[in-house]
Amino acid sequence: MEFHTSINNRRIVRIEETVSETPTVKTLVFKDDLSYTAKPGQFLMIWIPRIEEIPMSVMINSKEGYAAVTIRKSGIGSTALFERKKGDLIGLRGPYGNEFIIRENYKKILIIGGGTGLVPLLRLASYASKKKLKITIVLGAKTKKEVFFEKMAKKLTEHVDSSVIICTDDGSYGLKGTTVNVMSNLVRNNTFDCVYTCGPELMMRGIVEIANKNSIPVQASLERYMKCGIGICGSCCLDNMLVCQDGTVFNGKQLSKILDFGISYRDKDGQKIRYN
Amino acid sequence: MEFHTSINNRRIVRIEETVSETPTVKTLVFKDDLSYTAKPGQFLMIWIPRIEEIPMSVMINSKEGYAAVTIRKSGIGSTALFERKKGDLIGLRGPYGNEFIIRENYKKILIIGGGTGLVPLLRLASYASKKKLKITIVLGAKTKKEVFFEKMAKKLTEHVDSSVIICTDDGSYGLKGTTVNVMSNLVRNNTFDCVYTCGPELMMRGIVEIANKNSIPVQASLERYMKCGIGICGSCCLDNMLVCQDGTVFNGKQLSKILDFGISYRDKDGQKIRYN
Amino acid sequence: MDTNDKNYNLSVKLDKIHLRNPTMLASGILGISQSIFERLYLENIGAIVTKSISVKPMKGYPNPTVIPLGGGSYLNAVGLSNPGVDAFSRELSNNKIVPIFISLVGSSEKEFSKMVKAFDALNILGYEINLSCPHVSKMGMEVGDDPEAVNKIVKTVRMNTNKPISVKVGVGSIDVVELARVAVDAGADIITAINTLRAMSIDIETMMPILSNRIGGLSGNAIKPIGIRCVYEISKKLEVPVIGCGGVSSWKDVVEYMIAGASAVQIGSVLGSSGPRIFNEITTGLKKYVEKKQLKNIGEIIGISHKY
Amino acid sequence: MDTNDKNYNLSVKLDKIHLRNPTMLASGILGISQSIFERLYLENIGAIVTKSISVKPMKGYPNPTVIPLGGGSYLNAVGLSNPGVDAFSRELSNNKIVPIFISLVGSSEKEFSKMVKAFDALNILGYEINLSCPHVSKMGMEVGDDPEAVNKIVKTVRMNTNKPISVKVGVGSIDVVELARVAVDAGADIITAINTLRAMSIDIETMMPILSNRIGGLSGNAIKPIGIRCVYEISKKLEVPVIGCGGVSSWKDVVEYMIAGASAVQIGSVLGSSGPRIFNEITTGLKKYVEKKQLKNIGEIIGISHKY
Ligand SMILES: Cc1cc2nc3c(=O)[nH]c(=O)nc-3n(C[C@H](O)[C@H](O)[C@H](O)COP(=O)(O)OP(=O)(O)OC[C@H]3O[C@@H](n4cnc5c(N)ncnc54)[C@H](O)[C@@H]3O)c2cc1C
Ligand SMILES: Cc1cc2nc3c(=O)[nH]c(=O)nc-3n(C[C@H](O)[C@H](O)[C@H](O)COP(=O)(O)OP(=O)(O)OC[C@H]3O[C@@H](n4cnc5c(N)ncnc54)[C@H](O)[C@@H]3O)c2cc1C
Ligand SMILES: Cc1cc2nc3c(=O)[nH]c(=O)nc-3n(C[C@H](O)[C@H](O)[C@H](O)COP(=O)(O)O)c2cc1C
Ligand SMILES: Cc1cc2nc3c(=O)[nH]c(=O)nc-3n(C[C@H](O)[C@H](O)[C@H](O)COP(=O)(O)O)c2cc1C
Ligand code: FES
Numbered sequence A, B: 001m002e003f004h005t006s007i008n009n010r011r012i013v014r015i016e017e018t019v020s021e022t023p024t025v026k027t028l029v030f031k032d033d034l035s036y037t038a039k040p041g042q043f044l045m046i047w048i049p050r051i052e053e054i055p056m057s058v059m060i061n062s063k064e065g066y067a068a069v070t071i072r073k074s075g076i077g078s079t080a081l082f083e084r085k086k087g088d089l090i091g092l093r094g095p096y097g098n099e100f101i102i103r104e105n106y107k108k109i110l111i112i113g114g115g116t117g118l119v120p121l122l123r124l125a126s127y128a129s130k131k132k133l134k135i136t137i138v139l140g141a142k143t144k145k146e147v148f149f150e151k152m153a154k155k156l157t158e159h160v161d162s163s164v165i166i167c168t169d170d171g172s173y174g175l176k177g178t179t180v181n182v183m184s185n186l187v188r189n190n191t192f193d194c195v196y197t198c199g200p201e202l203m204m205r206g207i208v209e210i211a212n213k214n215s216i217p218v219q220a221s222l223e224r225y226m227k228c229g230i231g232i233c234g235s236c237c238l239d240n241m242l243v244c245q246d247g248t249v250f251n252g253k254q255l256s257k258i259l260d261f262g263i264s265y266r267d268k269d270g271q272k273i274r275y276n
Numbered sequence C, D: 001m002d003t004n005d006k007n008y009n010l011s012v013k014l015d016k017i018h019l020r021n022p023t024m025l026a027s028g029i030l031g032i033s034q035s036i037f038e039r040l041y042l043e044n045i046g047a048i049v050t051k052s053i054s055v056k057p058m059k060g061y062p063n064p065t066v067i068p069l070g071g072g073s074y075l076n077a078v079g080l081s082n083p084g085v086d087a088f089s090r091e092l093s094n095n096k097i098v099p100i101f102i103s104l105v106g107s108s109e110k111e112f113s114k115m116v117k118a119f120d121a122l123n124i125l126g127y128e129i130n131l132s133c134p135h136v137s138k139m140g141m142e143v144g145d146d147p148e149a150v151n152k153i154v155k156t157v158r159m160n161t162n163k164p165i166s167v168k169v170g171v172g173s174i175d176v177v178e179l180a181r182v183a184v185d186a187g188a189d190i191i192t193a194i195n196t197l198r199a200m201s202i203d204i205e206t207m208m209p210i211l212s213n214r215i216g217g218l219s220g221n222a223i224k225p226i227g228i229r230c231v232y233e234i235s236k237k238l239e240v241p242v243i244g245c246g247g248v249s250s251w252k253d254v255v256e257y258m259i260a261g262a263s264a265v266q267i268g269s270v271l272g273s274s275g276p277r278i279f280n281e282i283t284t285g286l287k288k289y290v291e292k293k294q295l296k297n298i299g300e301i302i303g304i305s306h307k308y
């Protein structure tokens, strides 16, 4: 019997800084020791008092003891969080979930993400760069004005033999094409020890397929509707896995057995819905 | 907020040995790490399943990890405990309460007890003898056949410059007279750094008076009716002290302020009763 | 069903069915996915109780809906979110080996009869009627607090199935033994006790209630002594198998419930700290206990404390 | 009564009286000795509630009567042991400065009127009527579960005193708000919520119930979320000052109860791990909170959560 009392403790933190990444994406910085030491892939349950509680990956922040969340404004909860200002209070518990694994023998890794999927990946890049790995980051977006975290990605990898590749679906910035297209090209001319991805599930499905086909180890961080975040409520189930407890990170082997990966998810009432 | 979870955990132990000390006094030996490391003056709450739970001082036992209780058969609970046999199960929680203090500068101490009051004193003697103190033990009883623990007292003090003095009220064994009489004589010709006592309260009152009069530090371990043993129920209160939590050991200065010491106690319903 | 280990028999009887061991999943815990049920079955669970299902799908309350309180206790007001009878019939339609009770919740006899008609052809063990959810109006406890409604609903379910029916009772504003008696008189074969207790948590910084529904149900370690008491009282006073529930976090707690009078024991909140492997750990612990106490079958300890 | 520190006012109003701070000793905790009450007063307690007193002395049940369950929770079935009205009147006869409520327990109007007549000339603040002890038959909760008896007893006490009367309610088999309403209608000035909850603990080695009375009352950390809920519901629905009780172990818990709607807060089981100094610690914590939140008086937070 083991109680994760400290991570389960609800902490109320003050937003100390806000950064507008795009018109619909914002980063909120706060002080919290447990979040500061979160592992890449872990998430927090963020409480917006009397409005919602939503899962958010832990964003890195340069100050010791600090962390952040980066929100894309969408429904009620995320919009309310997006609108919080410097000085406002939010609650948090966690970090929860497993993490992206960097094996001892890895020397060169490929990180592919889009949108707020970059959040756990930047934490991963920061760890990997401290370990002096060669890192290629592919950063995808629909169009130029949705590109963010480019500077941060470059900064994180500046002191290693690494590169940051931007791509947009419409070619308005960086390479033209999806991250999946970019990856197809990259793996032809490079050997990566592992591919790490987070972003829209259909994108991740494409990336995992290529990786599996090319026998490159791959790890993907998944999202599902979450209530408890700790393996009680079952709302995050994906086949026989709990994304909150067994994930959020799954490897290529696991994903190839998960029939619903990239196919369907469960709604708030637990009904299965197919991805369009 | 601090929880004494381990001492509060109820352990069920098997009685591994019984020793008959007198026709009405018996020692029951059991294995329990927390009791083995009990401090002198501490007590256990002993559960005799479906019969009673009663406070008992922790008796020393020579085997590592073992401890014991020494019971004088009197009412329902103590008689039931007295009758437990080797192999029977009893429950226990604790050890609770404070302890007899041996100050760094003490060189020569006087230990005075009678009956089962010797139990915490023998644990004290064992500690003191390990510290190489000079120990005088006065062991009193009404009559010869009520003398017990003599051998154990002698053994505990054999390797130090110490002595064990027996006295009986009727003179049938050892010196004739009470422990209080013996103490009066002893303090005339000796200087003790501290007097330690446990036994009938009227005896302790006499001893504390002599000690205070002669300006000898004194510590006495008291008994009161106990339900919880941990400072909740209030049944053990003695003036503004809780014998279970603030005691069982009080020093001469404290005792001189406690008006009820040696005068009255509270019954099971909380009414004050005067000692006869 | 076979036992994993032939030396120590953990199988228990519940009304007319047998479980390979007394551990069960409590309703509302991981309770909507057949794939998860199969995983739990591999973890050696005795039986599953599904999330409480209603006629129509329910989204439940906004988050926060589940709060860890520390010390192994939790507060929840999920609001009975569930996929509804149609989607859930499809979910279970291929069940072959998992022993499943479907938990039912509703507010009228009609709703219950509709659900039982839809589910009864599935490969399931039986039903659990949730009359004790303390935080959804017109359902759960608001029904359970009304003996007349309980009587009618249990009778309705009884008329529509031959499978065992358990009625889940809780600590509401009617005595738990009385409520169980009404259920048994109306045809319940088993009583499950207890559900969560109405409770609340307020954040002292923002001064706001934490659950979106403000009030929810307390589960986990905190409620075990209350669950033990209810199981003891019901099993002592009524001739009905009882399933214990509330605050079980180890094999010792399962044993305590069985000694109190439970024929089987449901496990919920502890999954938040231990994950699904808890069922394997608990059955391993139970086997050792059975061995140490030299029992032929764990059933021998059911209600043994009533003697004392 | 003065506050220790003039900058941060912790004084609260309870009916027509003022307490220097909202901390109170819960009934049955260290509650029979005037010397102990004086010590607690030096530890900066706001007020004392005595052990529940009956007309005749009661020995209570044999031990075990109080069991630590771990995690800051306790189970007790003391059996209302108390020295009775005569001895206790003598005990309090010299009280000069300690703000004391006497807790009363009994089974008939006659008993209550007799006790109030004996106590009313003492230097005490008022009374708390215990209608919620869950483990003594024909007293406490068995009275509290009967609205007619509650009405009569409260009226009787009301007729015999002008001092404030609090009625202590618990989670029994009648809704806590309904019970409080009956008490207020009959003349109660204050409601105290909650008492312990009926619960049980069984030892798995001997397979025996641990308490001599088998069933007792659960207190301490386990019950705090239930106490918070009851205080919230009562204070939201009725116009009456409420004293919160159950599972308080730090100043934060006191604040949570006050935000839920409590005008003062009783503290019991935590004394088993912290000793009497807890009152000093808690009032120090409350002062810091009041300072941090820039309140003029801690009373400003009473019931503030009702807004949300
Ligand atoms: C592990 C994890 C990490 C995440 N990290 C981030 C992040 O760093 N940045 C970011 O912008 N978003 C992140 N999300 C997604 C984010 O949680 C949802 O976008 C957000 O909860 C939407 O809330 P809403 O109230 O605005 O949506 P609603 O209007 O309530 O619903 C819109 C949709 O949002 C999703 N959603 C709503 N609530 C939840 C929930 N509790 N859990 C999961 N999905 C939900 C569902 O798909 C739902 O259909 C993460 C999700 C998960 C599971
Ligand atoms: C700290 C402490 C240490 C003790 N150590 C020992 C010891 O080592 N050996 C030993 O023989 N005795 C010891 N006692 C005394 C012992 O606890 C009582 O003699 C015993 O509880 C009597 O129980 P009973 O059921 O036989 O008595 P009952 O028939 O119930 O009552 C007889 C009398 O015993 C005393 N008593 C009963 N129950 C209790 C209780 N729960 N707490 C305190 N006194 C009680 C009361 O004076 C009572 O009037 C100790 C007592 C205390 C407080
Ligand atoms: C998140 C959550 C959801 C629950 N949902 C239901 C439910 O739908 N139906 C039901 O009968 N009980 C429900 N319960 C109550 C549990 O089945 C169980 O009775 C309670 O949690 C006590 O057991 P535990 O302490 O092991 O968790 C739920 C409990 C939790 C924690
Ligand atoms: C040992 C013990 C004795 C109690 N005796 C009484 C009593 O006599 N009268 C009463 O109203 N409540 C009694 N209670 C209940 C407490 O006053 C209080 O309501 C309960 O313990 C919850 O508070 P806590 O969690 O702070 O202990 C008793 C509680 C304990 C633990
Ligand atoms: S979010 Fe509740 S189980 Fe994963």
Ligand code: FES
Binding pocket: B225, B226, B227, B228, B229, B230, B231, B232, B233, B234, B235, B236, B237, B242, B243, B244, B245
């Ligand atoms: S025995 Fe309960 S307070 Fe000392």
